[in-house]
Amino acid sequence: LICKHADIFPDDLLPGLLPKRDHDHKIQLEPGAQPTVRTQWRLTQPELDELRRQLDYLLEKGFDRPSTSLFAAPILFTPKKDGGLRMCIDYRALNRVTIKSRYPIPRADELIDQLRGAKFFSKIDLRGGYHHIRVNEADCYKTAFRTRYGSYEYTVMPFGLTNAPSTFQLTMNEIFRPLLDKCVIVYLDDILIYSTTREAHLRDLEAVFALLQQHRLITKVSLEFLGHVISIDGVKIDPKKIATIQDWKPPANLRERQSFLGFVNYVRRFIPNMTEVTSPLTDLLKKDTFYEWGGEQQAAFDQLKLFLTTPLALHIADPHRPFELITDASDLAVGAVLLQDFGKGLQPIAYESRKLNPAERNYPVHDKELLAIVHAFKVWRCYLTGADVTFRTDHKSLQFIRTQPTLNP
Known part of the structure; x- marks a missing residue:
């Protein structure tokens, strides 16, 4: 499959702008906003050497260009894990006067829950993720940054802009919409393909590679996902x-x-x-x-x-199996654990807890224990609504909650 679709696995981003997409990145400013200008800090000699190298790279690829914009953001460098330096643009001043996008970023726990039953996984990272999206031509001048070698502006979406994650998620959702919730989940530039059998996984990979090829998305193959390792044994x-x-x-x-x-x-x-x-x-x-x-x-x-x-695997909830909920309360907090039996005894799905506020700390023990149950049902409503649930508490009086004729508000 990789050989068949070799053009989506190059060693580096290809020179030149990638095709215009349905959603270029736009930077809408608040009414009356003026160009933002920040003073450039002095850089060390290694930082200057890296600046020159990265500027040459960006200019060669066509990802930025010289600018006469009145906007001017400073640059800085942060260390990479491999000991190198990462060039960053400090867009905080620009972000303060940018109208914020309301497009949602997915919740990591909801995405992971979709993997229940899957046994085969592949993860794809987009190479130079944000650089797959152009900046709207009318807004390029707002991305200008200042260096000792002159001012430059981006033609592709840089990191650091307040609405860049939303634009990127929107683009990825549009591209992979036919496969979302079927065999693909997307979180920004992380693409996870999941399947129940090897044969289905190969078909799913073929479909994903075809979309990547169609939309000219350049990738690198890596299975860690959102800071978690996913396997048949859980998360x-x-x-x-x-x-x-x-x-x-x-x-x-x-x-x-x-x-x-x-x-x-x-x-x-x-x-x-x-x-x-x-x-x-x-x-x-x-x-x-x-x-x-x-x-x-x-x-x-x-x-x-x-x-x-300490190695601990949380299992992915199965909506077709009964749940068991164990709750507890103390003078300080309420807590709970959600479990299911997958044939080898009860296994944890997730843990939850929260601190009691001053009023709740004055509750009698009975009410605190009941609050723990209520809180757990609120947090795990997505699992427990309409499900077969057994809840366990160490407070005996709560066993009468279902037969009590009236309950205090």
Whole structure:
């Protein structure tokens, strides 16, 4: 198949602009907005060398051109995993005066749920993803950036523009619409093909490659998807991320705490009682809270790292099987785990928890336990509505909830 469609697997992006698509990227500014100008920072010699190399590359490909625009964004460089430098344009000033798109980006958990029953997977990354889409000719001047070698503007969509993800998702959805929810899910420039048999997978790959070829999308073959590894056994956190977690040092400032907790929140479905475990850390994010990293914070940090580095596979929910819901409540939070039996005993689908607000902390134990059930049904409504569900709680009085003639509001 790859040999048959070799033209979609080149070693590099082809020179020249790719074809105009139904949706070029447009940059609509708020009424009265003026050109945004930011001062360029001084660069190190290695950064200047890389700047020259990347400018030559972009000009050779036709992806940018010299500009006389009144807009001027600064450039900066960030390190790559391989030790190289990535050139970035700081479009924050432009983004502040750009009218924001309302086009939705898919939820990662909804996409992963579509993979139930699949046994064969292939993932495709688009090479130079955003550069497959042109900037609307009337808006190119707004992308201008300033260097010591002059000003340049993009002819293709660069990273850093506030509406670029929405434009890209819109384009991908339009291209792959015939296959979405059948054998393909798309998240920005990640394309995942899934099938139940090898024969079906080859047919599905053929259909995807044909669409890629038709729309001149250049790809690289890689199976990690959205920070997860997908297999017939379920969903796991990507081992590369686990290695990063193992080396994570205790956060020393607000930004580092936010970064760590942001990652923890992204994989919260893997962590039992996450809210209660993270409480000593999230309390440090409160305004006017004195920062003190003590034994309680270190214990929470270590426990979270242990959860995230201990291999745990979550199974993908099967709507045709009964669910079992186990809930619990404490003085601080409510939590739940959703399970199903796939023939080898109950297996976890997801974990959920949230902190109680001040009013809820005053609830009697009965009401807190009931709140845990209500919260779980709200969070997992997409699974549990109309399904066969057994819920378990360690509070005996709740067994009468279905026979009680009246309930307090």
